[in-house]
Amino acid sequence: MTTERTYDVVVWGATGFTGRLVMEYMHETYGVEGDVRWALGARNANKLAAVKKEVLGDDADKVPDIIADSNDEESLQALVTSTRSICTTVGPYAKYGTSLVEACANHGTHYCDLTGEVQWMHQMIERFHTTAESNGARIVFTCGFDSIPSDMGVFYVQSQMQARHGTYAPRVKYRVKRSDGGVSGGTVDSLMNMMEEARHDPKILDVIADPYALNPPNMPRGEDGPDQTSAEYDQDFGEWTAPFVMAGINTRVVRRSHSLMGYPWGEHFRYDEAMLMGDGPRGFAKASMVAGGTGLIMKASEFTPTRNLLGKMAPSPGEGPSRETIERGFFEIELFAAHPEDPEKNLVAVVTGDKDPGYGATSKMLAESAVCLAKDDLDSPTGLLTPSVAMGDKLIHRLSEHAGMTFSLKDL
Template sequence: MVSSDREFDVVVFGATGFTGRLVARYLAQQGGARRWAVAGRNEAKLQALIAELASGGVAPSVVVADVGDAESLRAMAARTRVVCTTVGPYALYGEAVVKACVEEGADYCDLTGEMDWVAEMIEHYHEAARSAGVRIVHSCGFDSIPSDLGVLRLQQEAQRRWEAPAGLAKFYLWDARGGFSGGTVASAAETVERASRDATVRERLADPYALYPAGEAPGADRAPQDRARFDPAIGAWTGPFMMARVNEKVVRRSNALRGFEYGRDFRYGEVVRLGRGVGGAVGAWSMTLGLGGLVAGLAFKPTRALLRRFVLPAAGEGPSEKTMEEGRFCVKVYGWKDVGAMKAGEAPLVVRVEADKDPGYGATALMLSESAMLLADGEDAVGDAAVGGGVLTTAAALGGALIERLEGAGMVFEVE
């Protein structure tokens, strides 16, 4: 169990970065009486951040820690109940932080979308974290909370209505408006680069069950949809969703960690909804080609360098305040008893997940901050989920309690 007599409830590590700054701002305004700190490698930058936050709410303390200095990470972890880290790419900087948390008994949450790295963390730390009672919770942002908790909400409703789980669930990105930061681009580029030189990384990224617990037989899902398709269930064209390879794996791990509550034969997939008719088809095929082009562009060194220099944002940069303010997203998760029920045209259960902030930053800062605060409240605050320690997902570690918290913070998880 994580010690309750720590100096801080939450330390935000990476608070000087684009997303970390938004998390710090959120905690300053919504963190209530929590004791918290901003952490990073550059003290002057952290002090400047505090001056900026002072006008907005409860001022934090400062902790100096550097990924290259393991002792500083251990000292940081030993002072807090929860380390909330936005220091990425995680495959480059994340492991030392996870290790320090497991060793010092601090719960942990992050924003990673680097699933080969998460598979590695499960391999290296799941057992140690489980025996220490430490909760390592990855992907607490737009990747993968709407997917993971949207499916959990759907399954709760399926149990209520059908007294059985939804054997098939499908996520449609219904609508989204926002932008990208340099850190996200760096993490995506780092994943593509690692995959181009390491066969194990390629295998992990391609394996739909890469995050399954060791020894569990995989289910029947295959790789995510990779091209335009007309979907009769919603009467519209759909295209490949960039984050499907990430989120789908997370949802499958949640099912396994929750004792296969969704069924051992559970099937799951994610796509982007586009329009109807010719316009929808053109949109879906443009998305297919655009995504393929971006991945190819990032895979080759010369085009990657050009893209990063002239097209994509640099480290510390991200969407403007205006883009974030005007941002929003809406996801719909459809569920059927099984594949046969969908093919027979039976009416699905539908859960809508929505926020009136841009998905990658405004809404992500809210989701990560609320996850960190719930972790800081201890296992009793989680109730039904309480999987205990380990390398976990949000649905397994925080479950319905996090849905309630996010609803309280303005997000929507509604059965239609």
């Protein structure tokens, strides 16, 4: 990466719902004119000035602005050459994100985002991995609730398995135990955009359905099949489980991490995600209802009229959950790691976070990823990476220290 840059971090998309939360977190955590030199980016100078005043108050003038539009290459070049890392909430990424990834790859600028658009990531990996790798850029997708608890959670539980038992788990299960949160317009817009793209190019559906869609091309795959779609009983947890809506993103990211690391967990490593719904007939009924509802929404998003209806029922871009929903939200996840020979040595890791997962917690994860990429002494490879491959223990440390997350082992 080029050595001298004016800023450590630029938050781009600062006028949007999530960007505003990232701005607020950077201000609260890193202050102004401190050790982390940060700036705000947006496409509309007047809107940015108004949002800054609202969020930063008297400090508004102390945080510099960069005006850049995804359709204006010159402005993007100025943006990416001004900073060591950029975190972007300008989405849907498939619509607005490609030119920024290209500019970061070309100029050796580290990058993190909140995309969950598997088809777009797949395309970006094919197009820009080699350029980013040779120019020293670490480009990291999915630095929010999808997929940091999954990717860092697996990394954590496998490190613990290695430290305690000198081996790795051939099977890890991610189970959402409890969570509370809301939905923003930008996220709904991203899902609708993905399904709209699939209407024009049905091959996109194949990419989305491929469990190894993000593995590097021509590298070994594995034995995992399609994601869970119905109620299933989980012996290891003694509970019924329902499909987890983000499994289609997170599992691909974890499998890419394994591949980029050179398959340390073995060629038969298996990974899946689901939500815990309780035991007995009540657990079964709840799991079946959630599975049915999730299936219905996914089906409805495939067809234009029902997709439009869903879009109308959801918040518009720029809108999201209330402050109260964000503040009272939380999540608690358990990751079961099977010891290869001795069930007595199985481990369960617990990953928790305060604030609502999709926005309050996500904005903190994204900000810490950007600071980690800019400031920490990383010895990871470069290219289009995953959170654990790019940032490993350093990110776990930051998330635990500043962002209200915990990573621990449960006593079994």
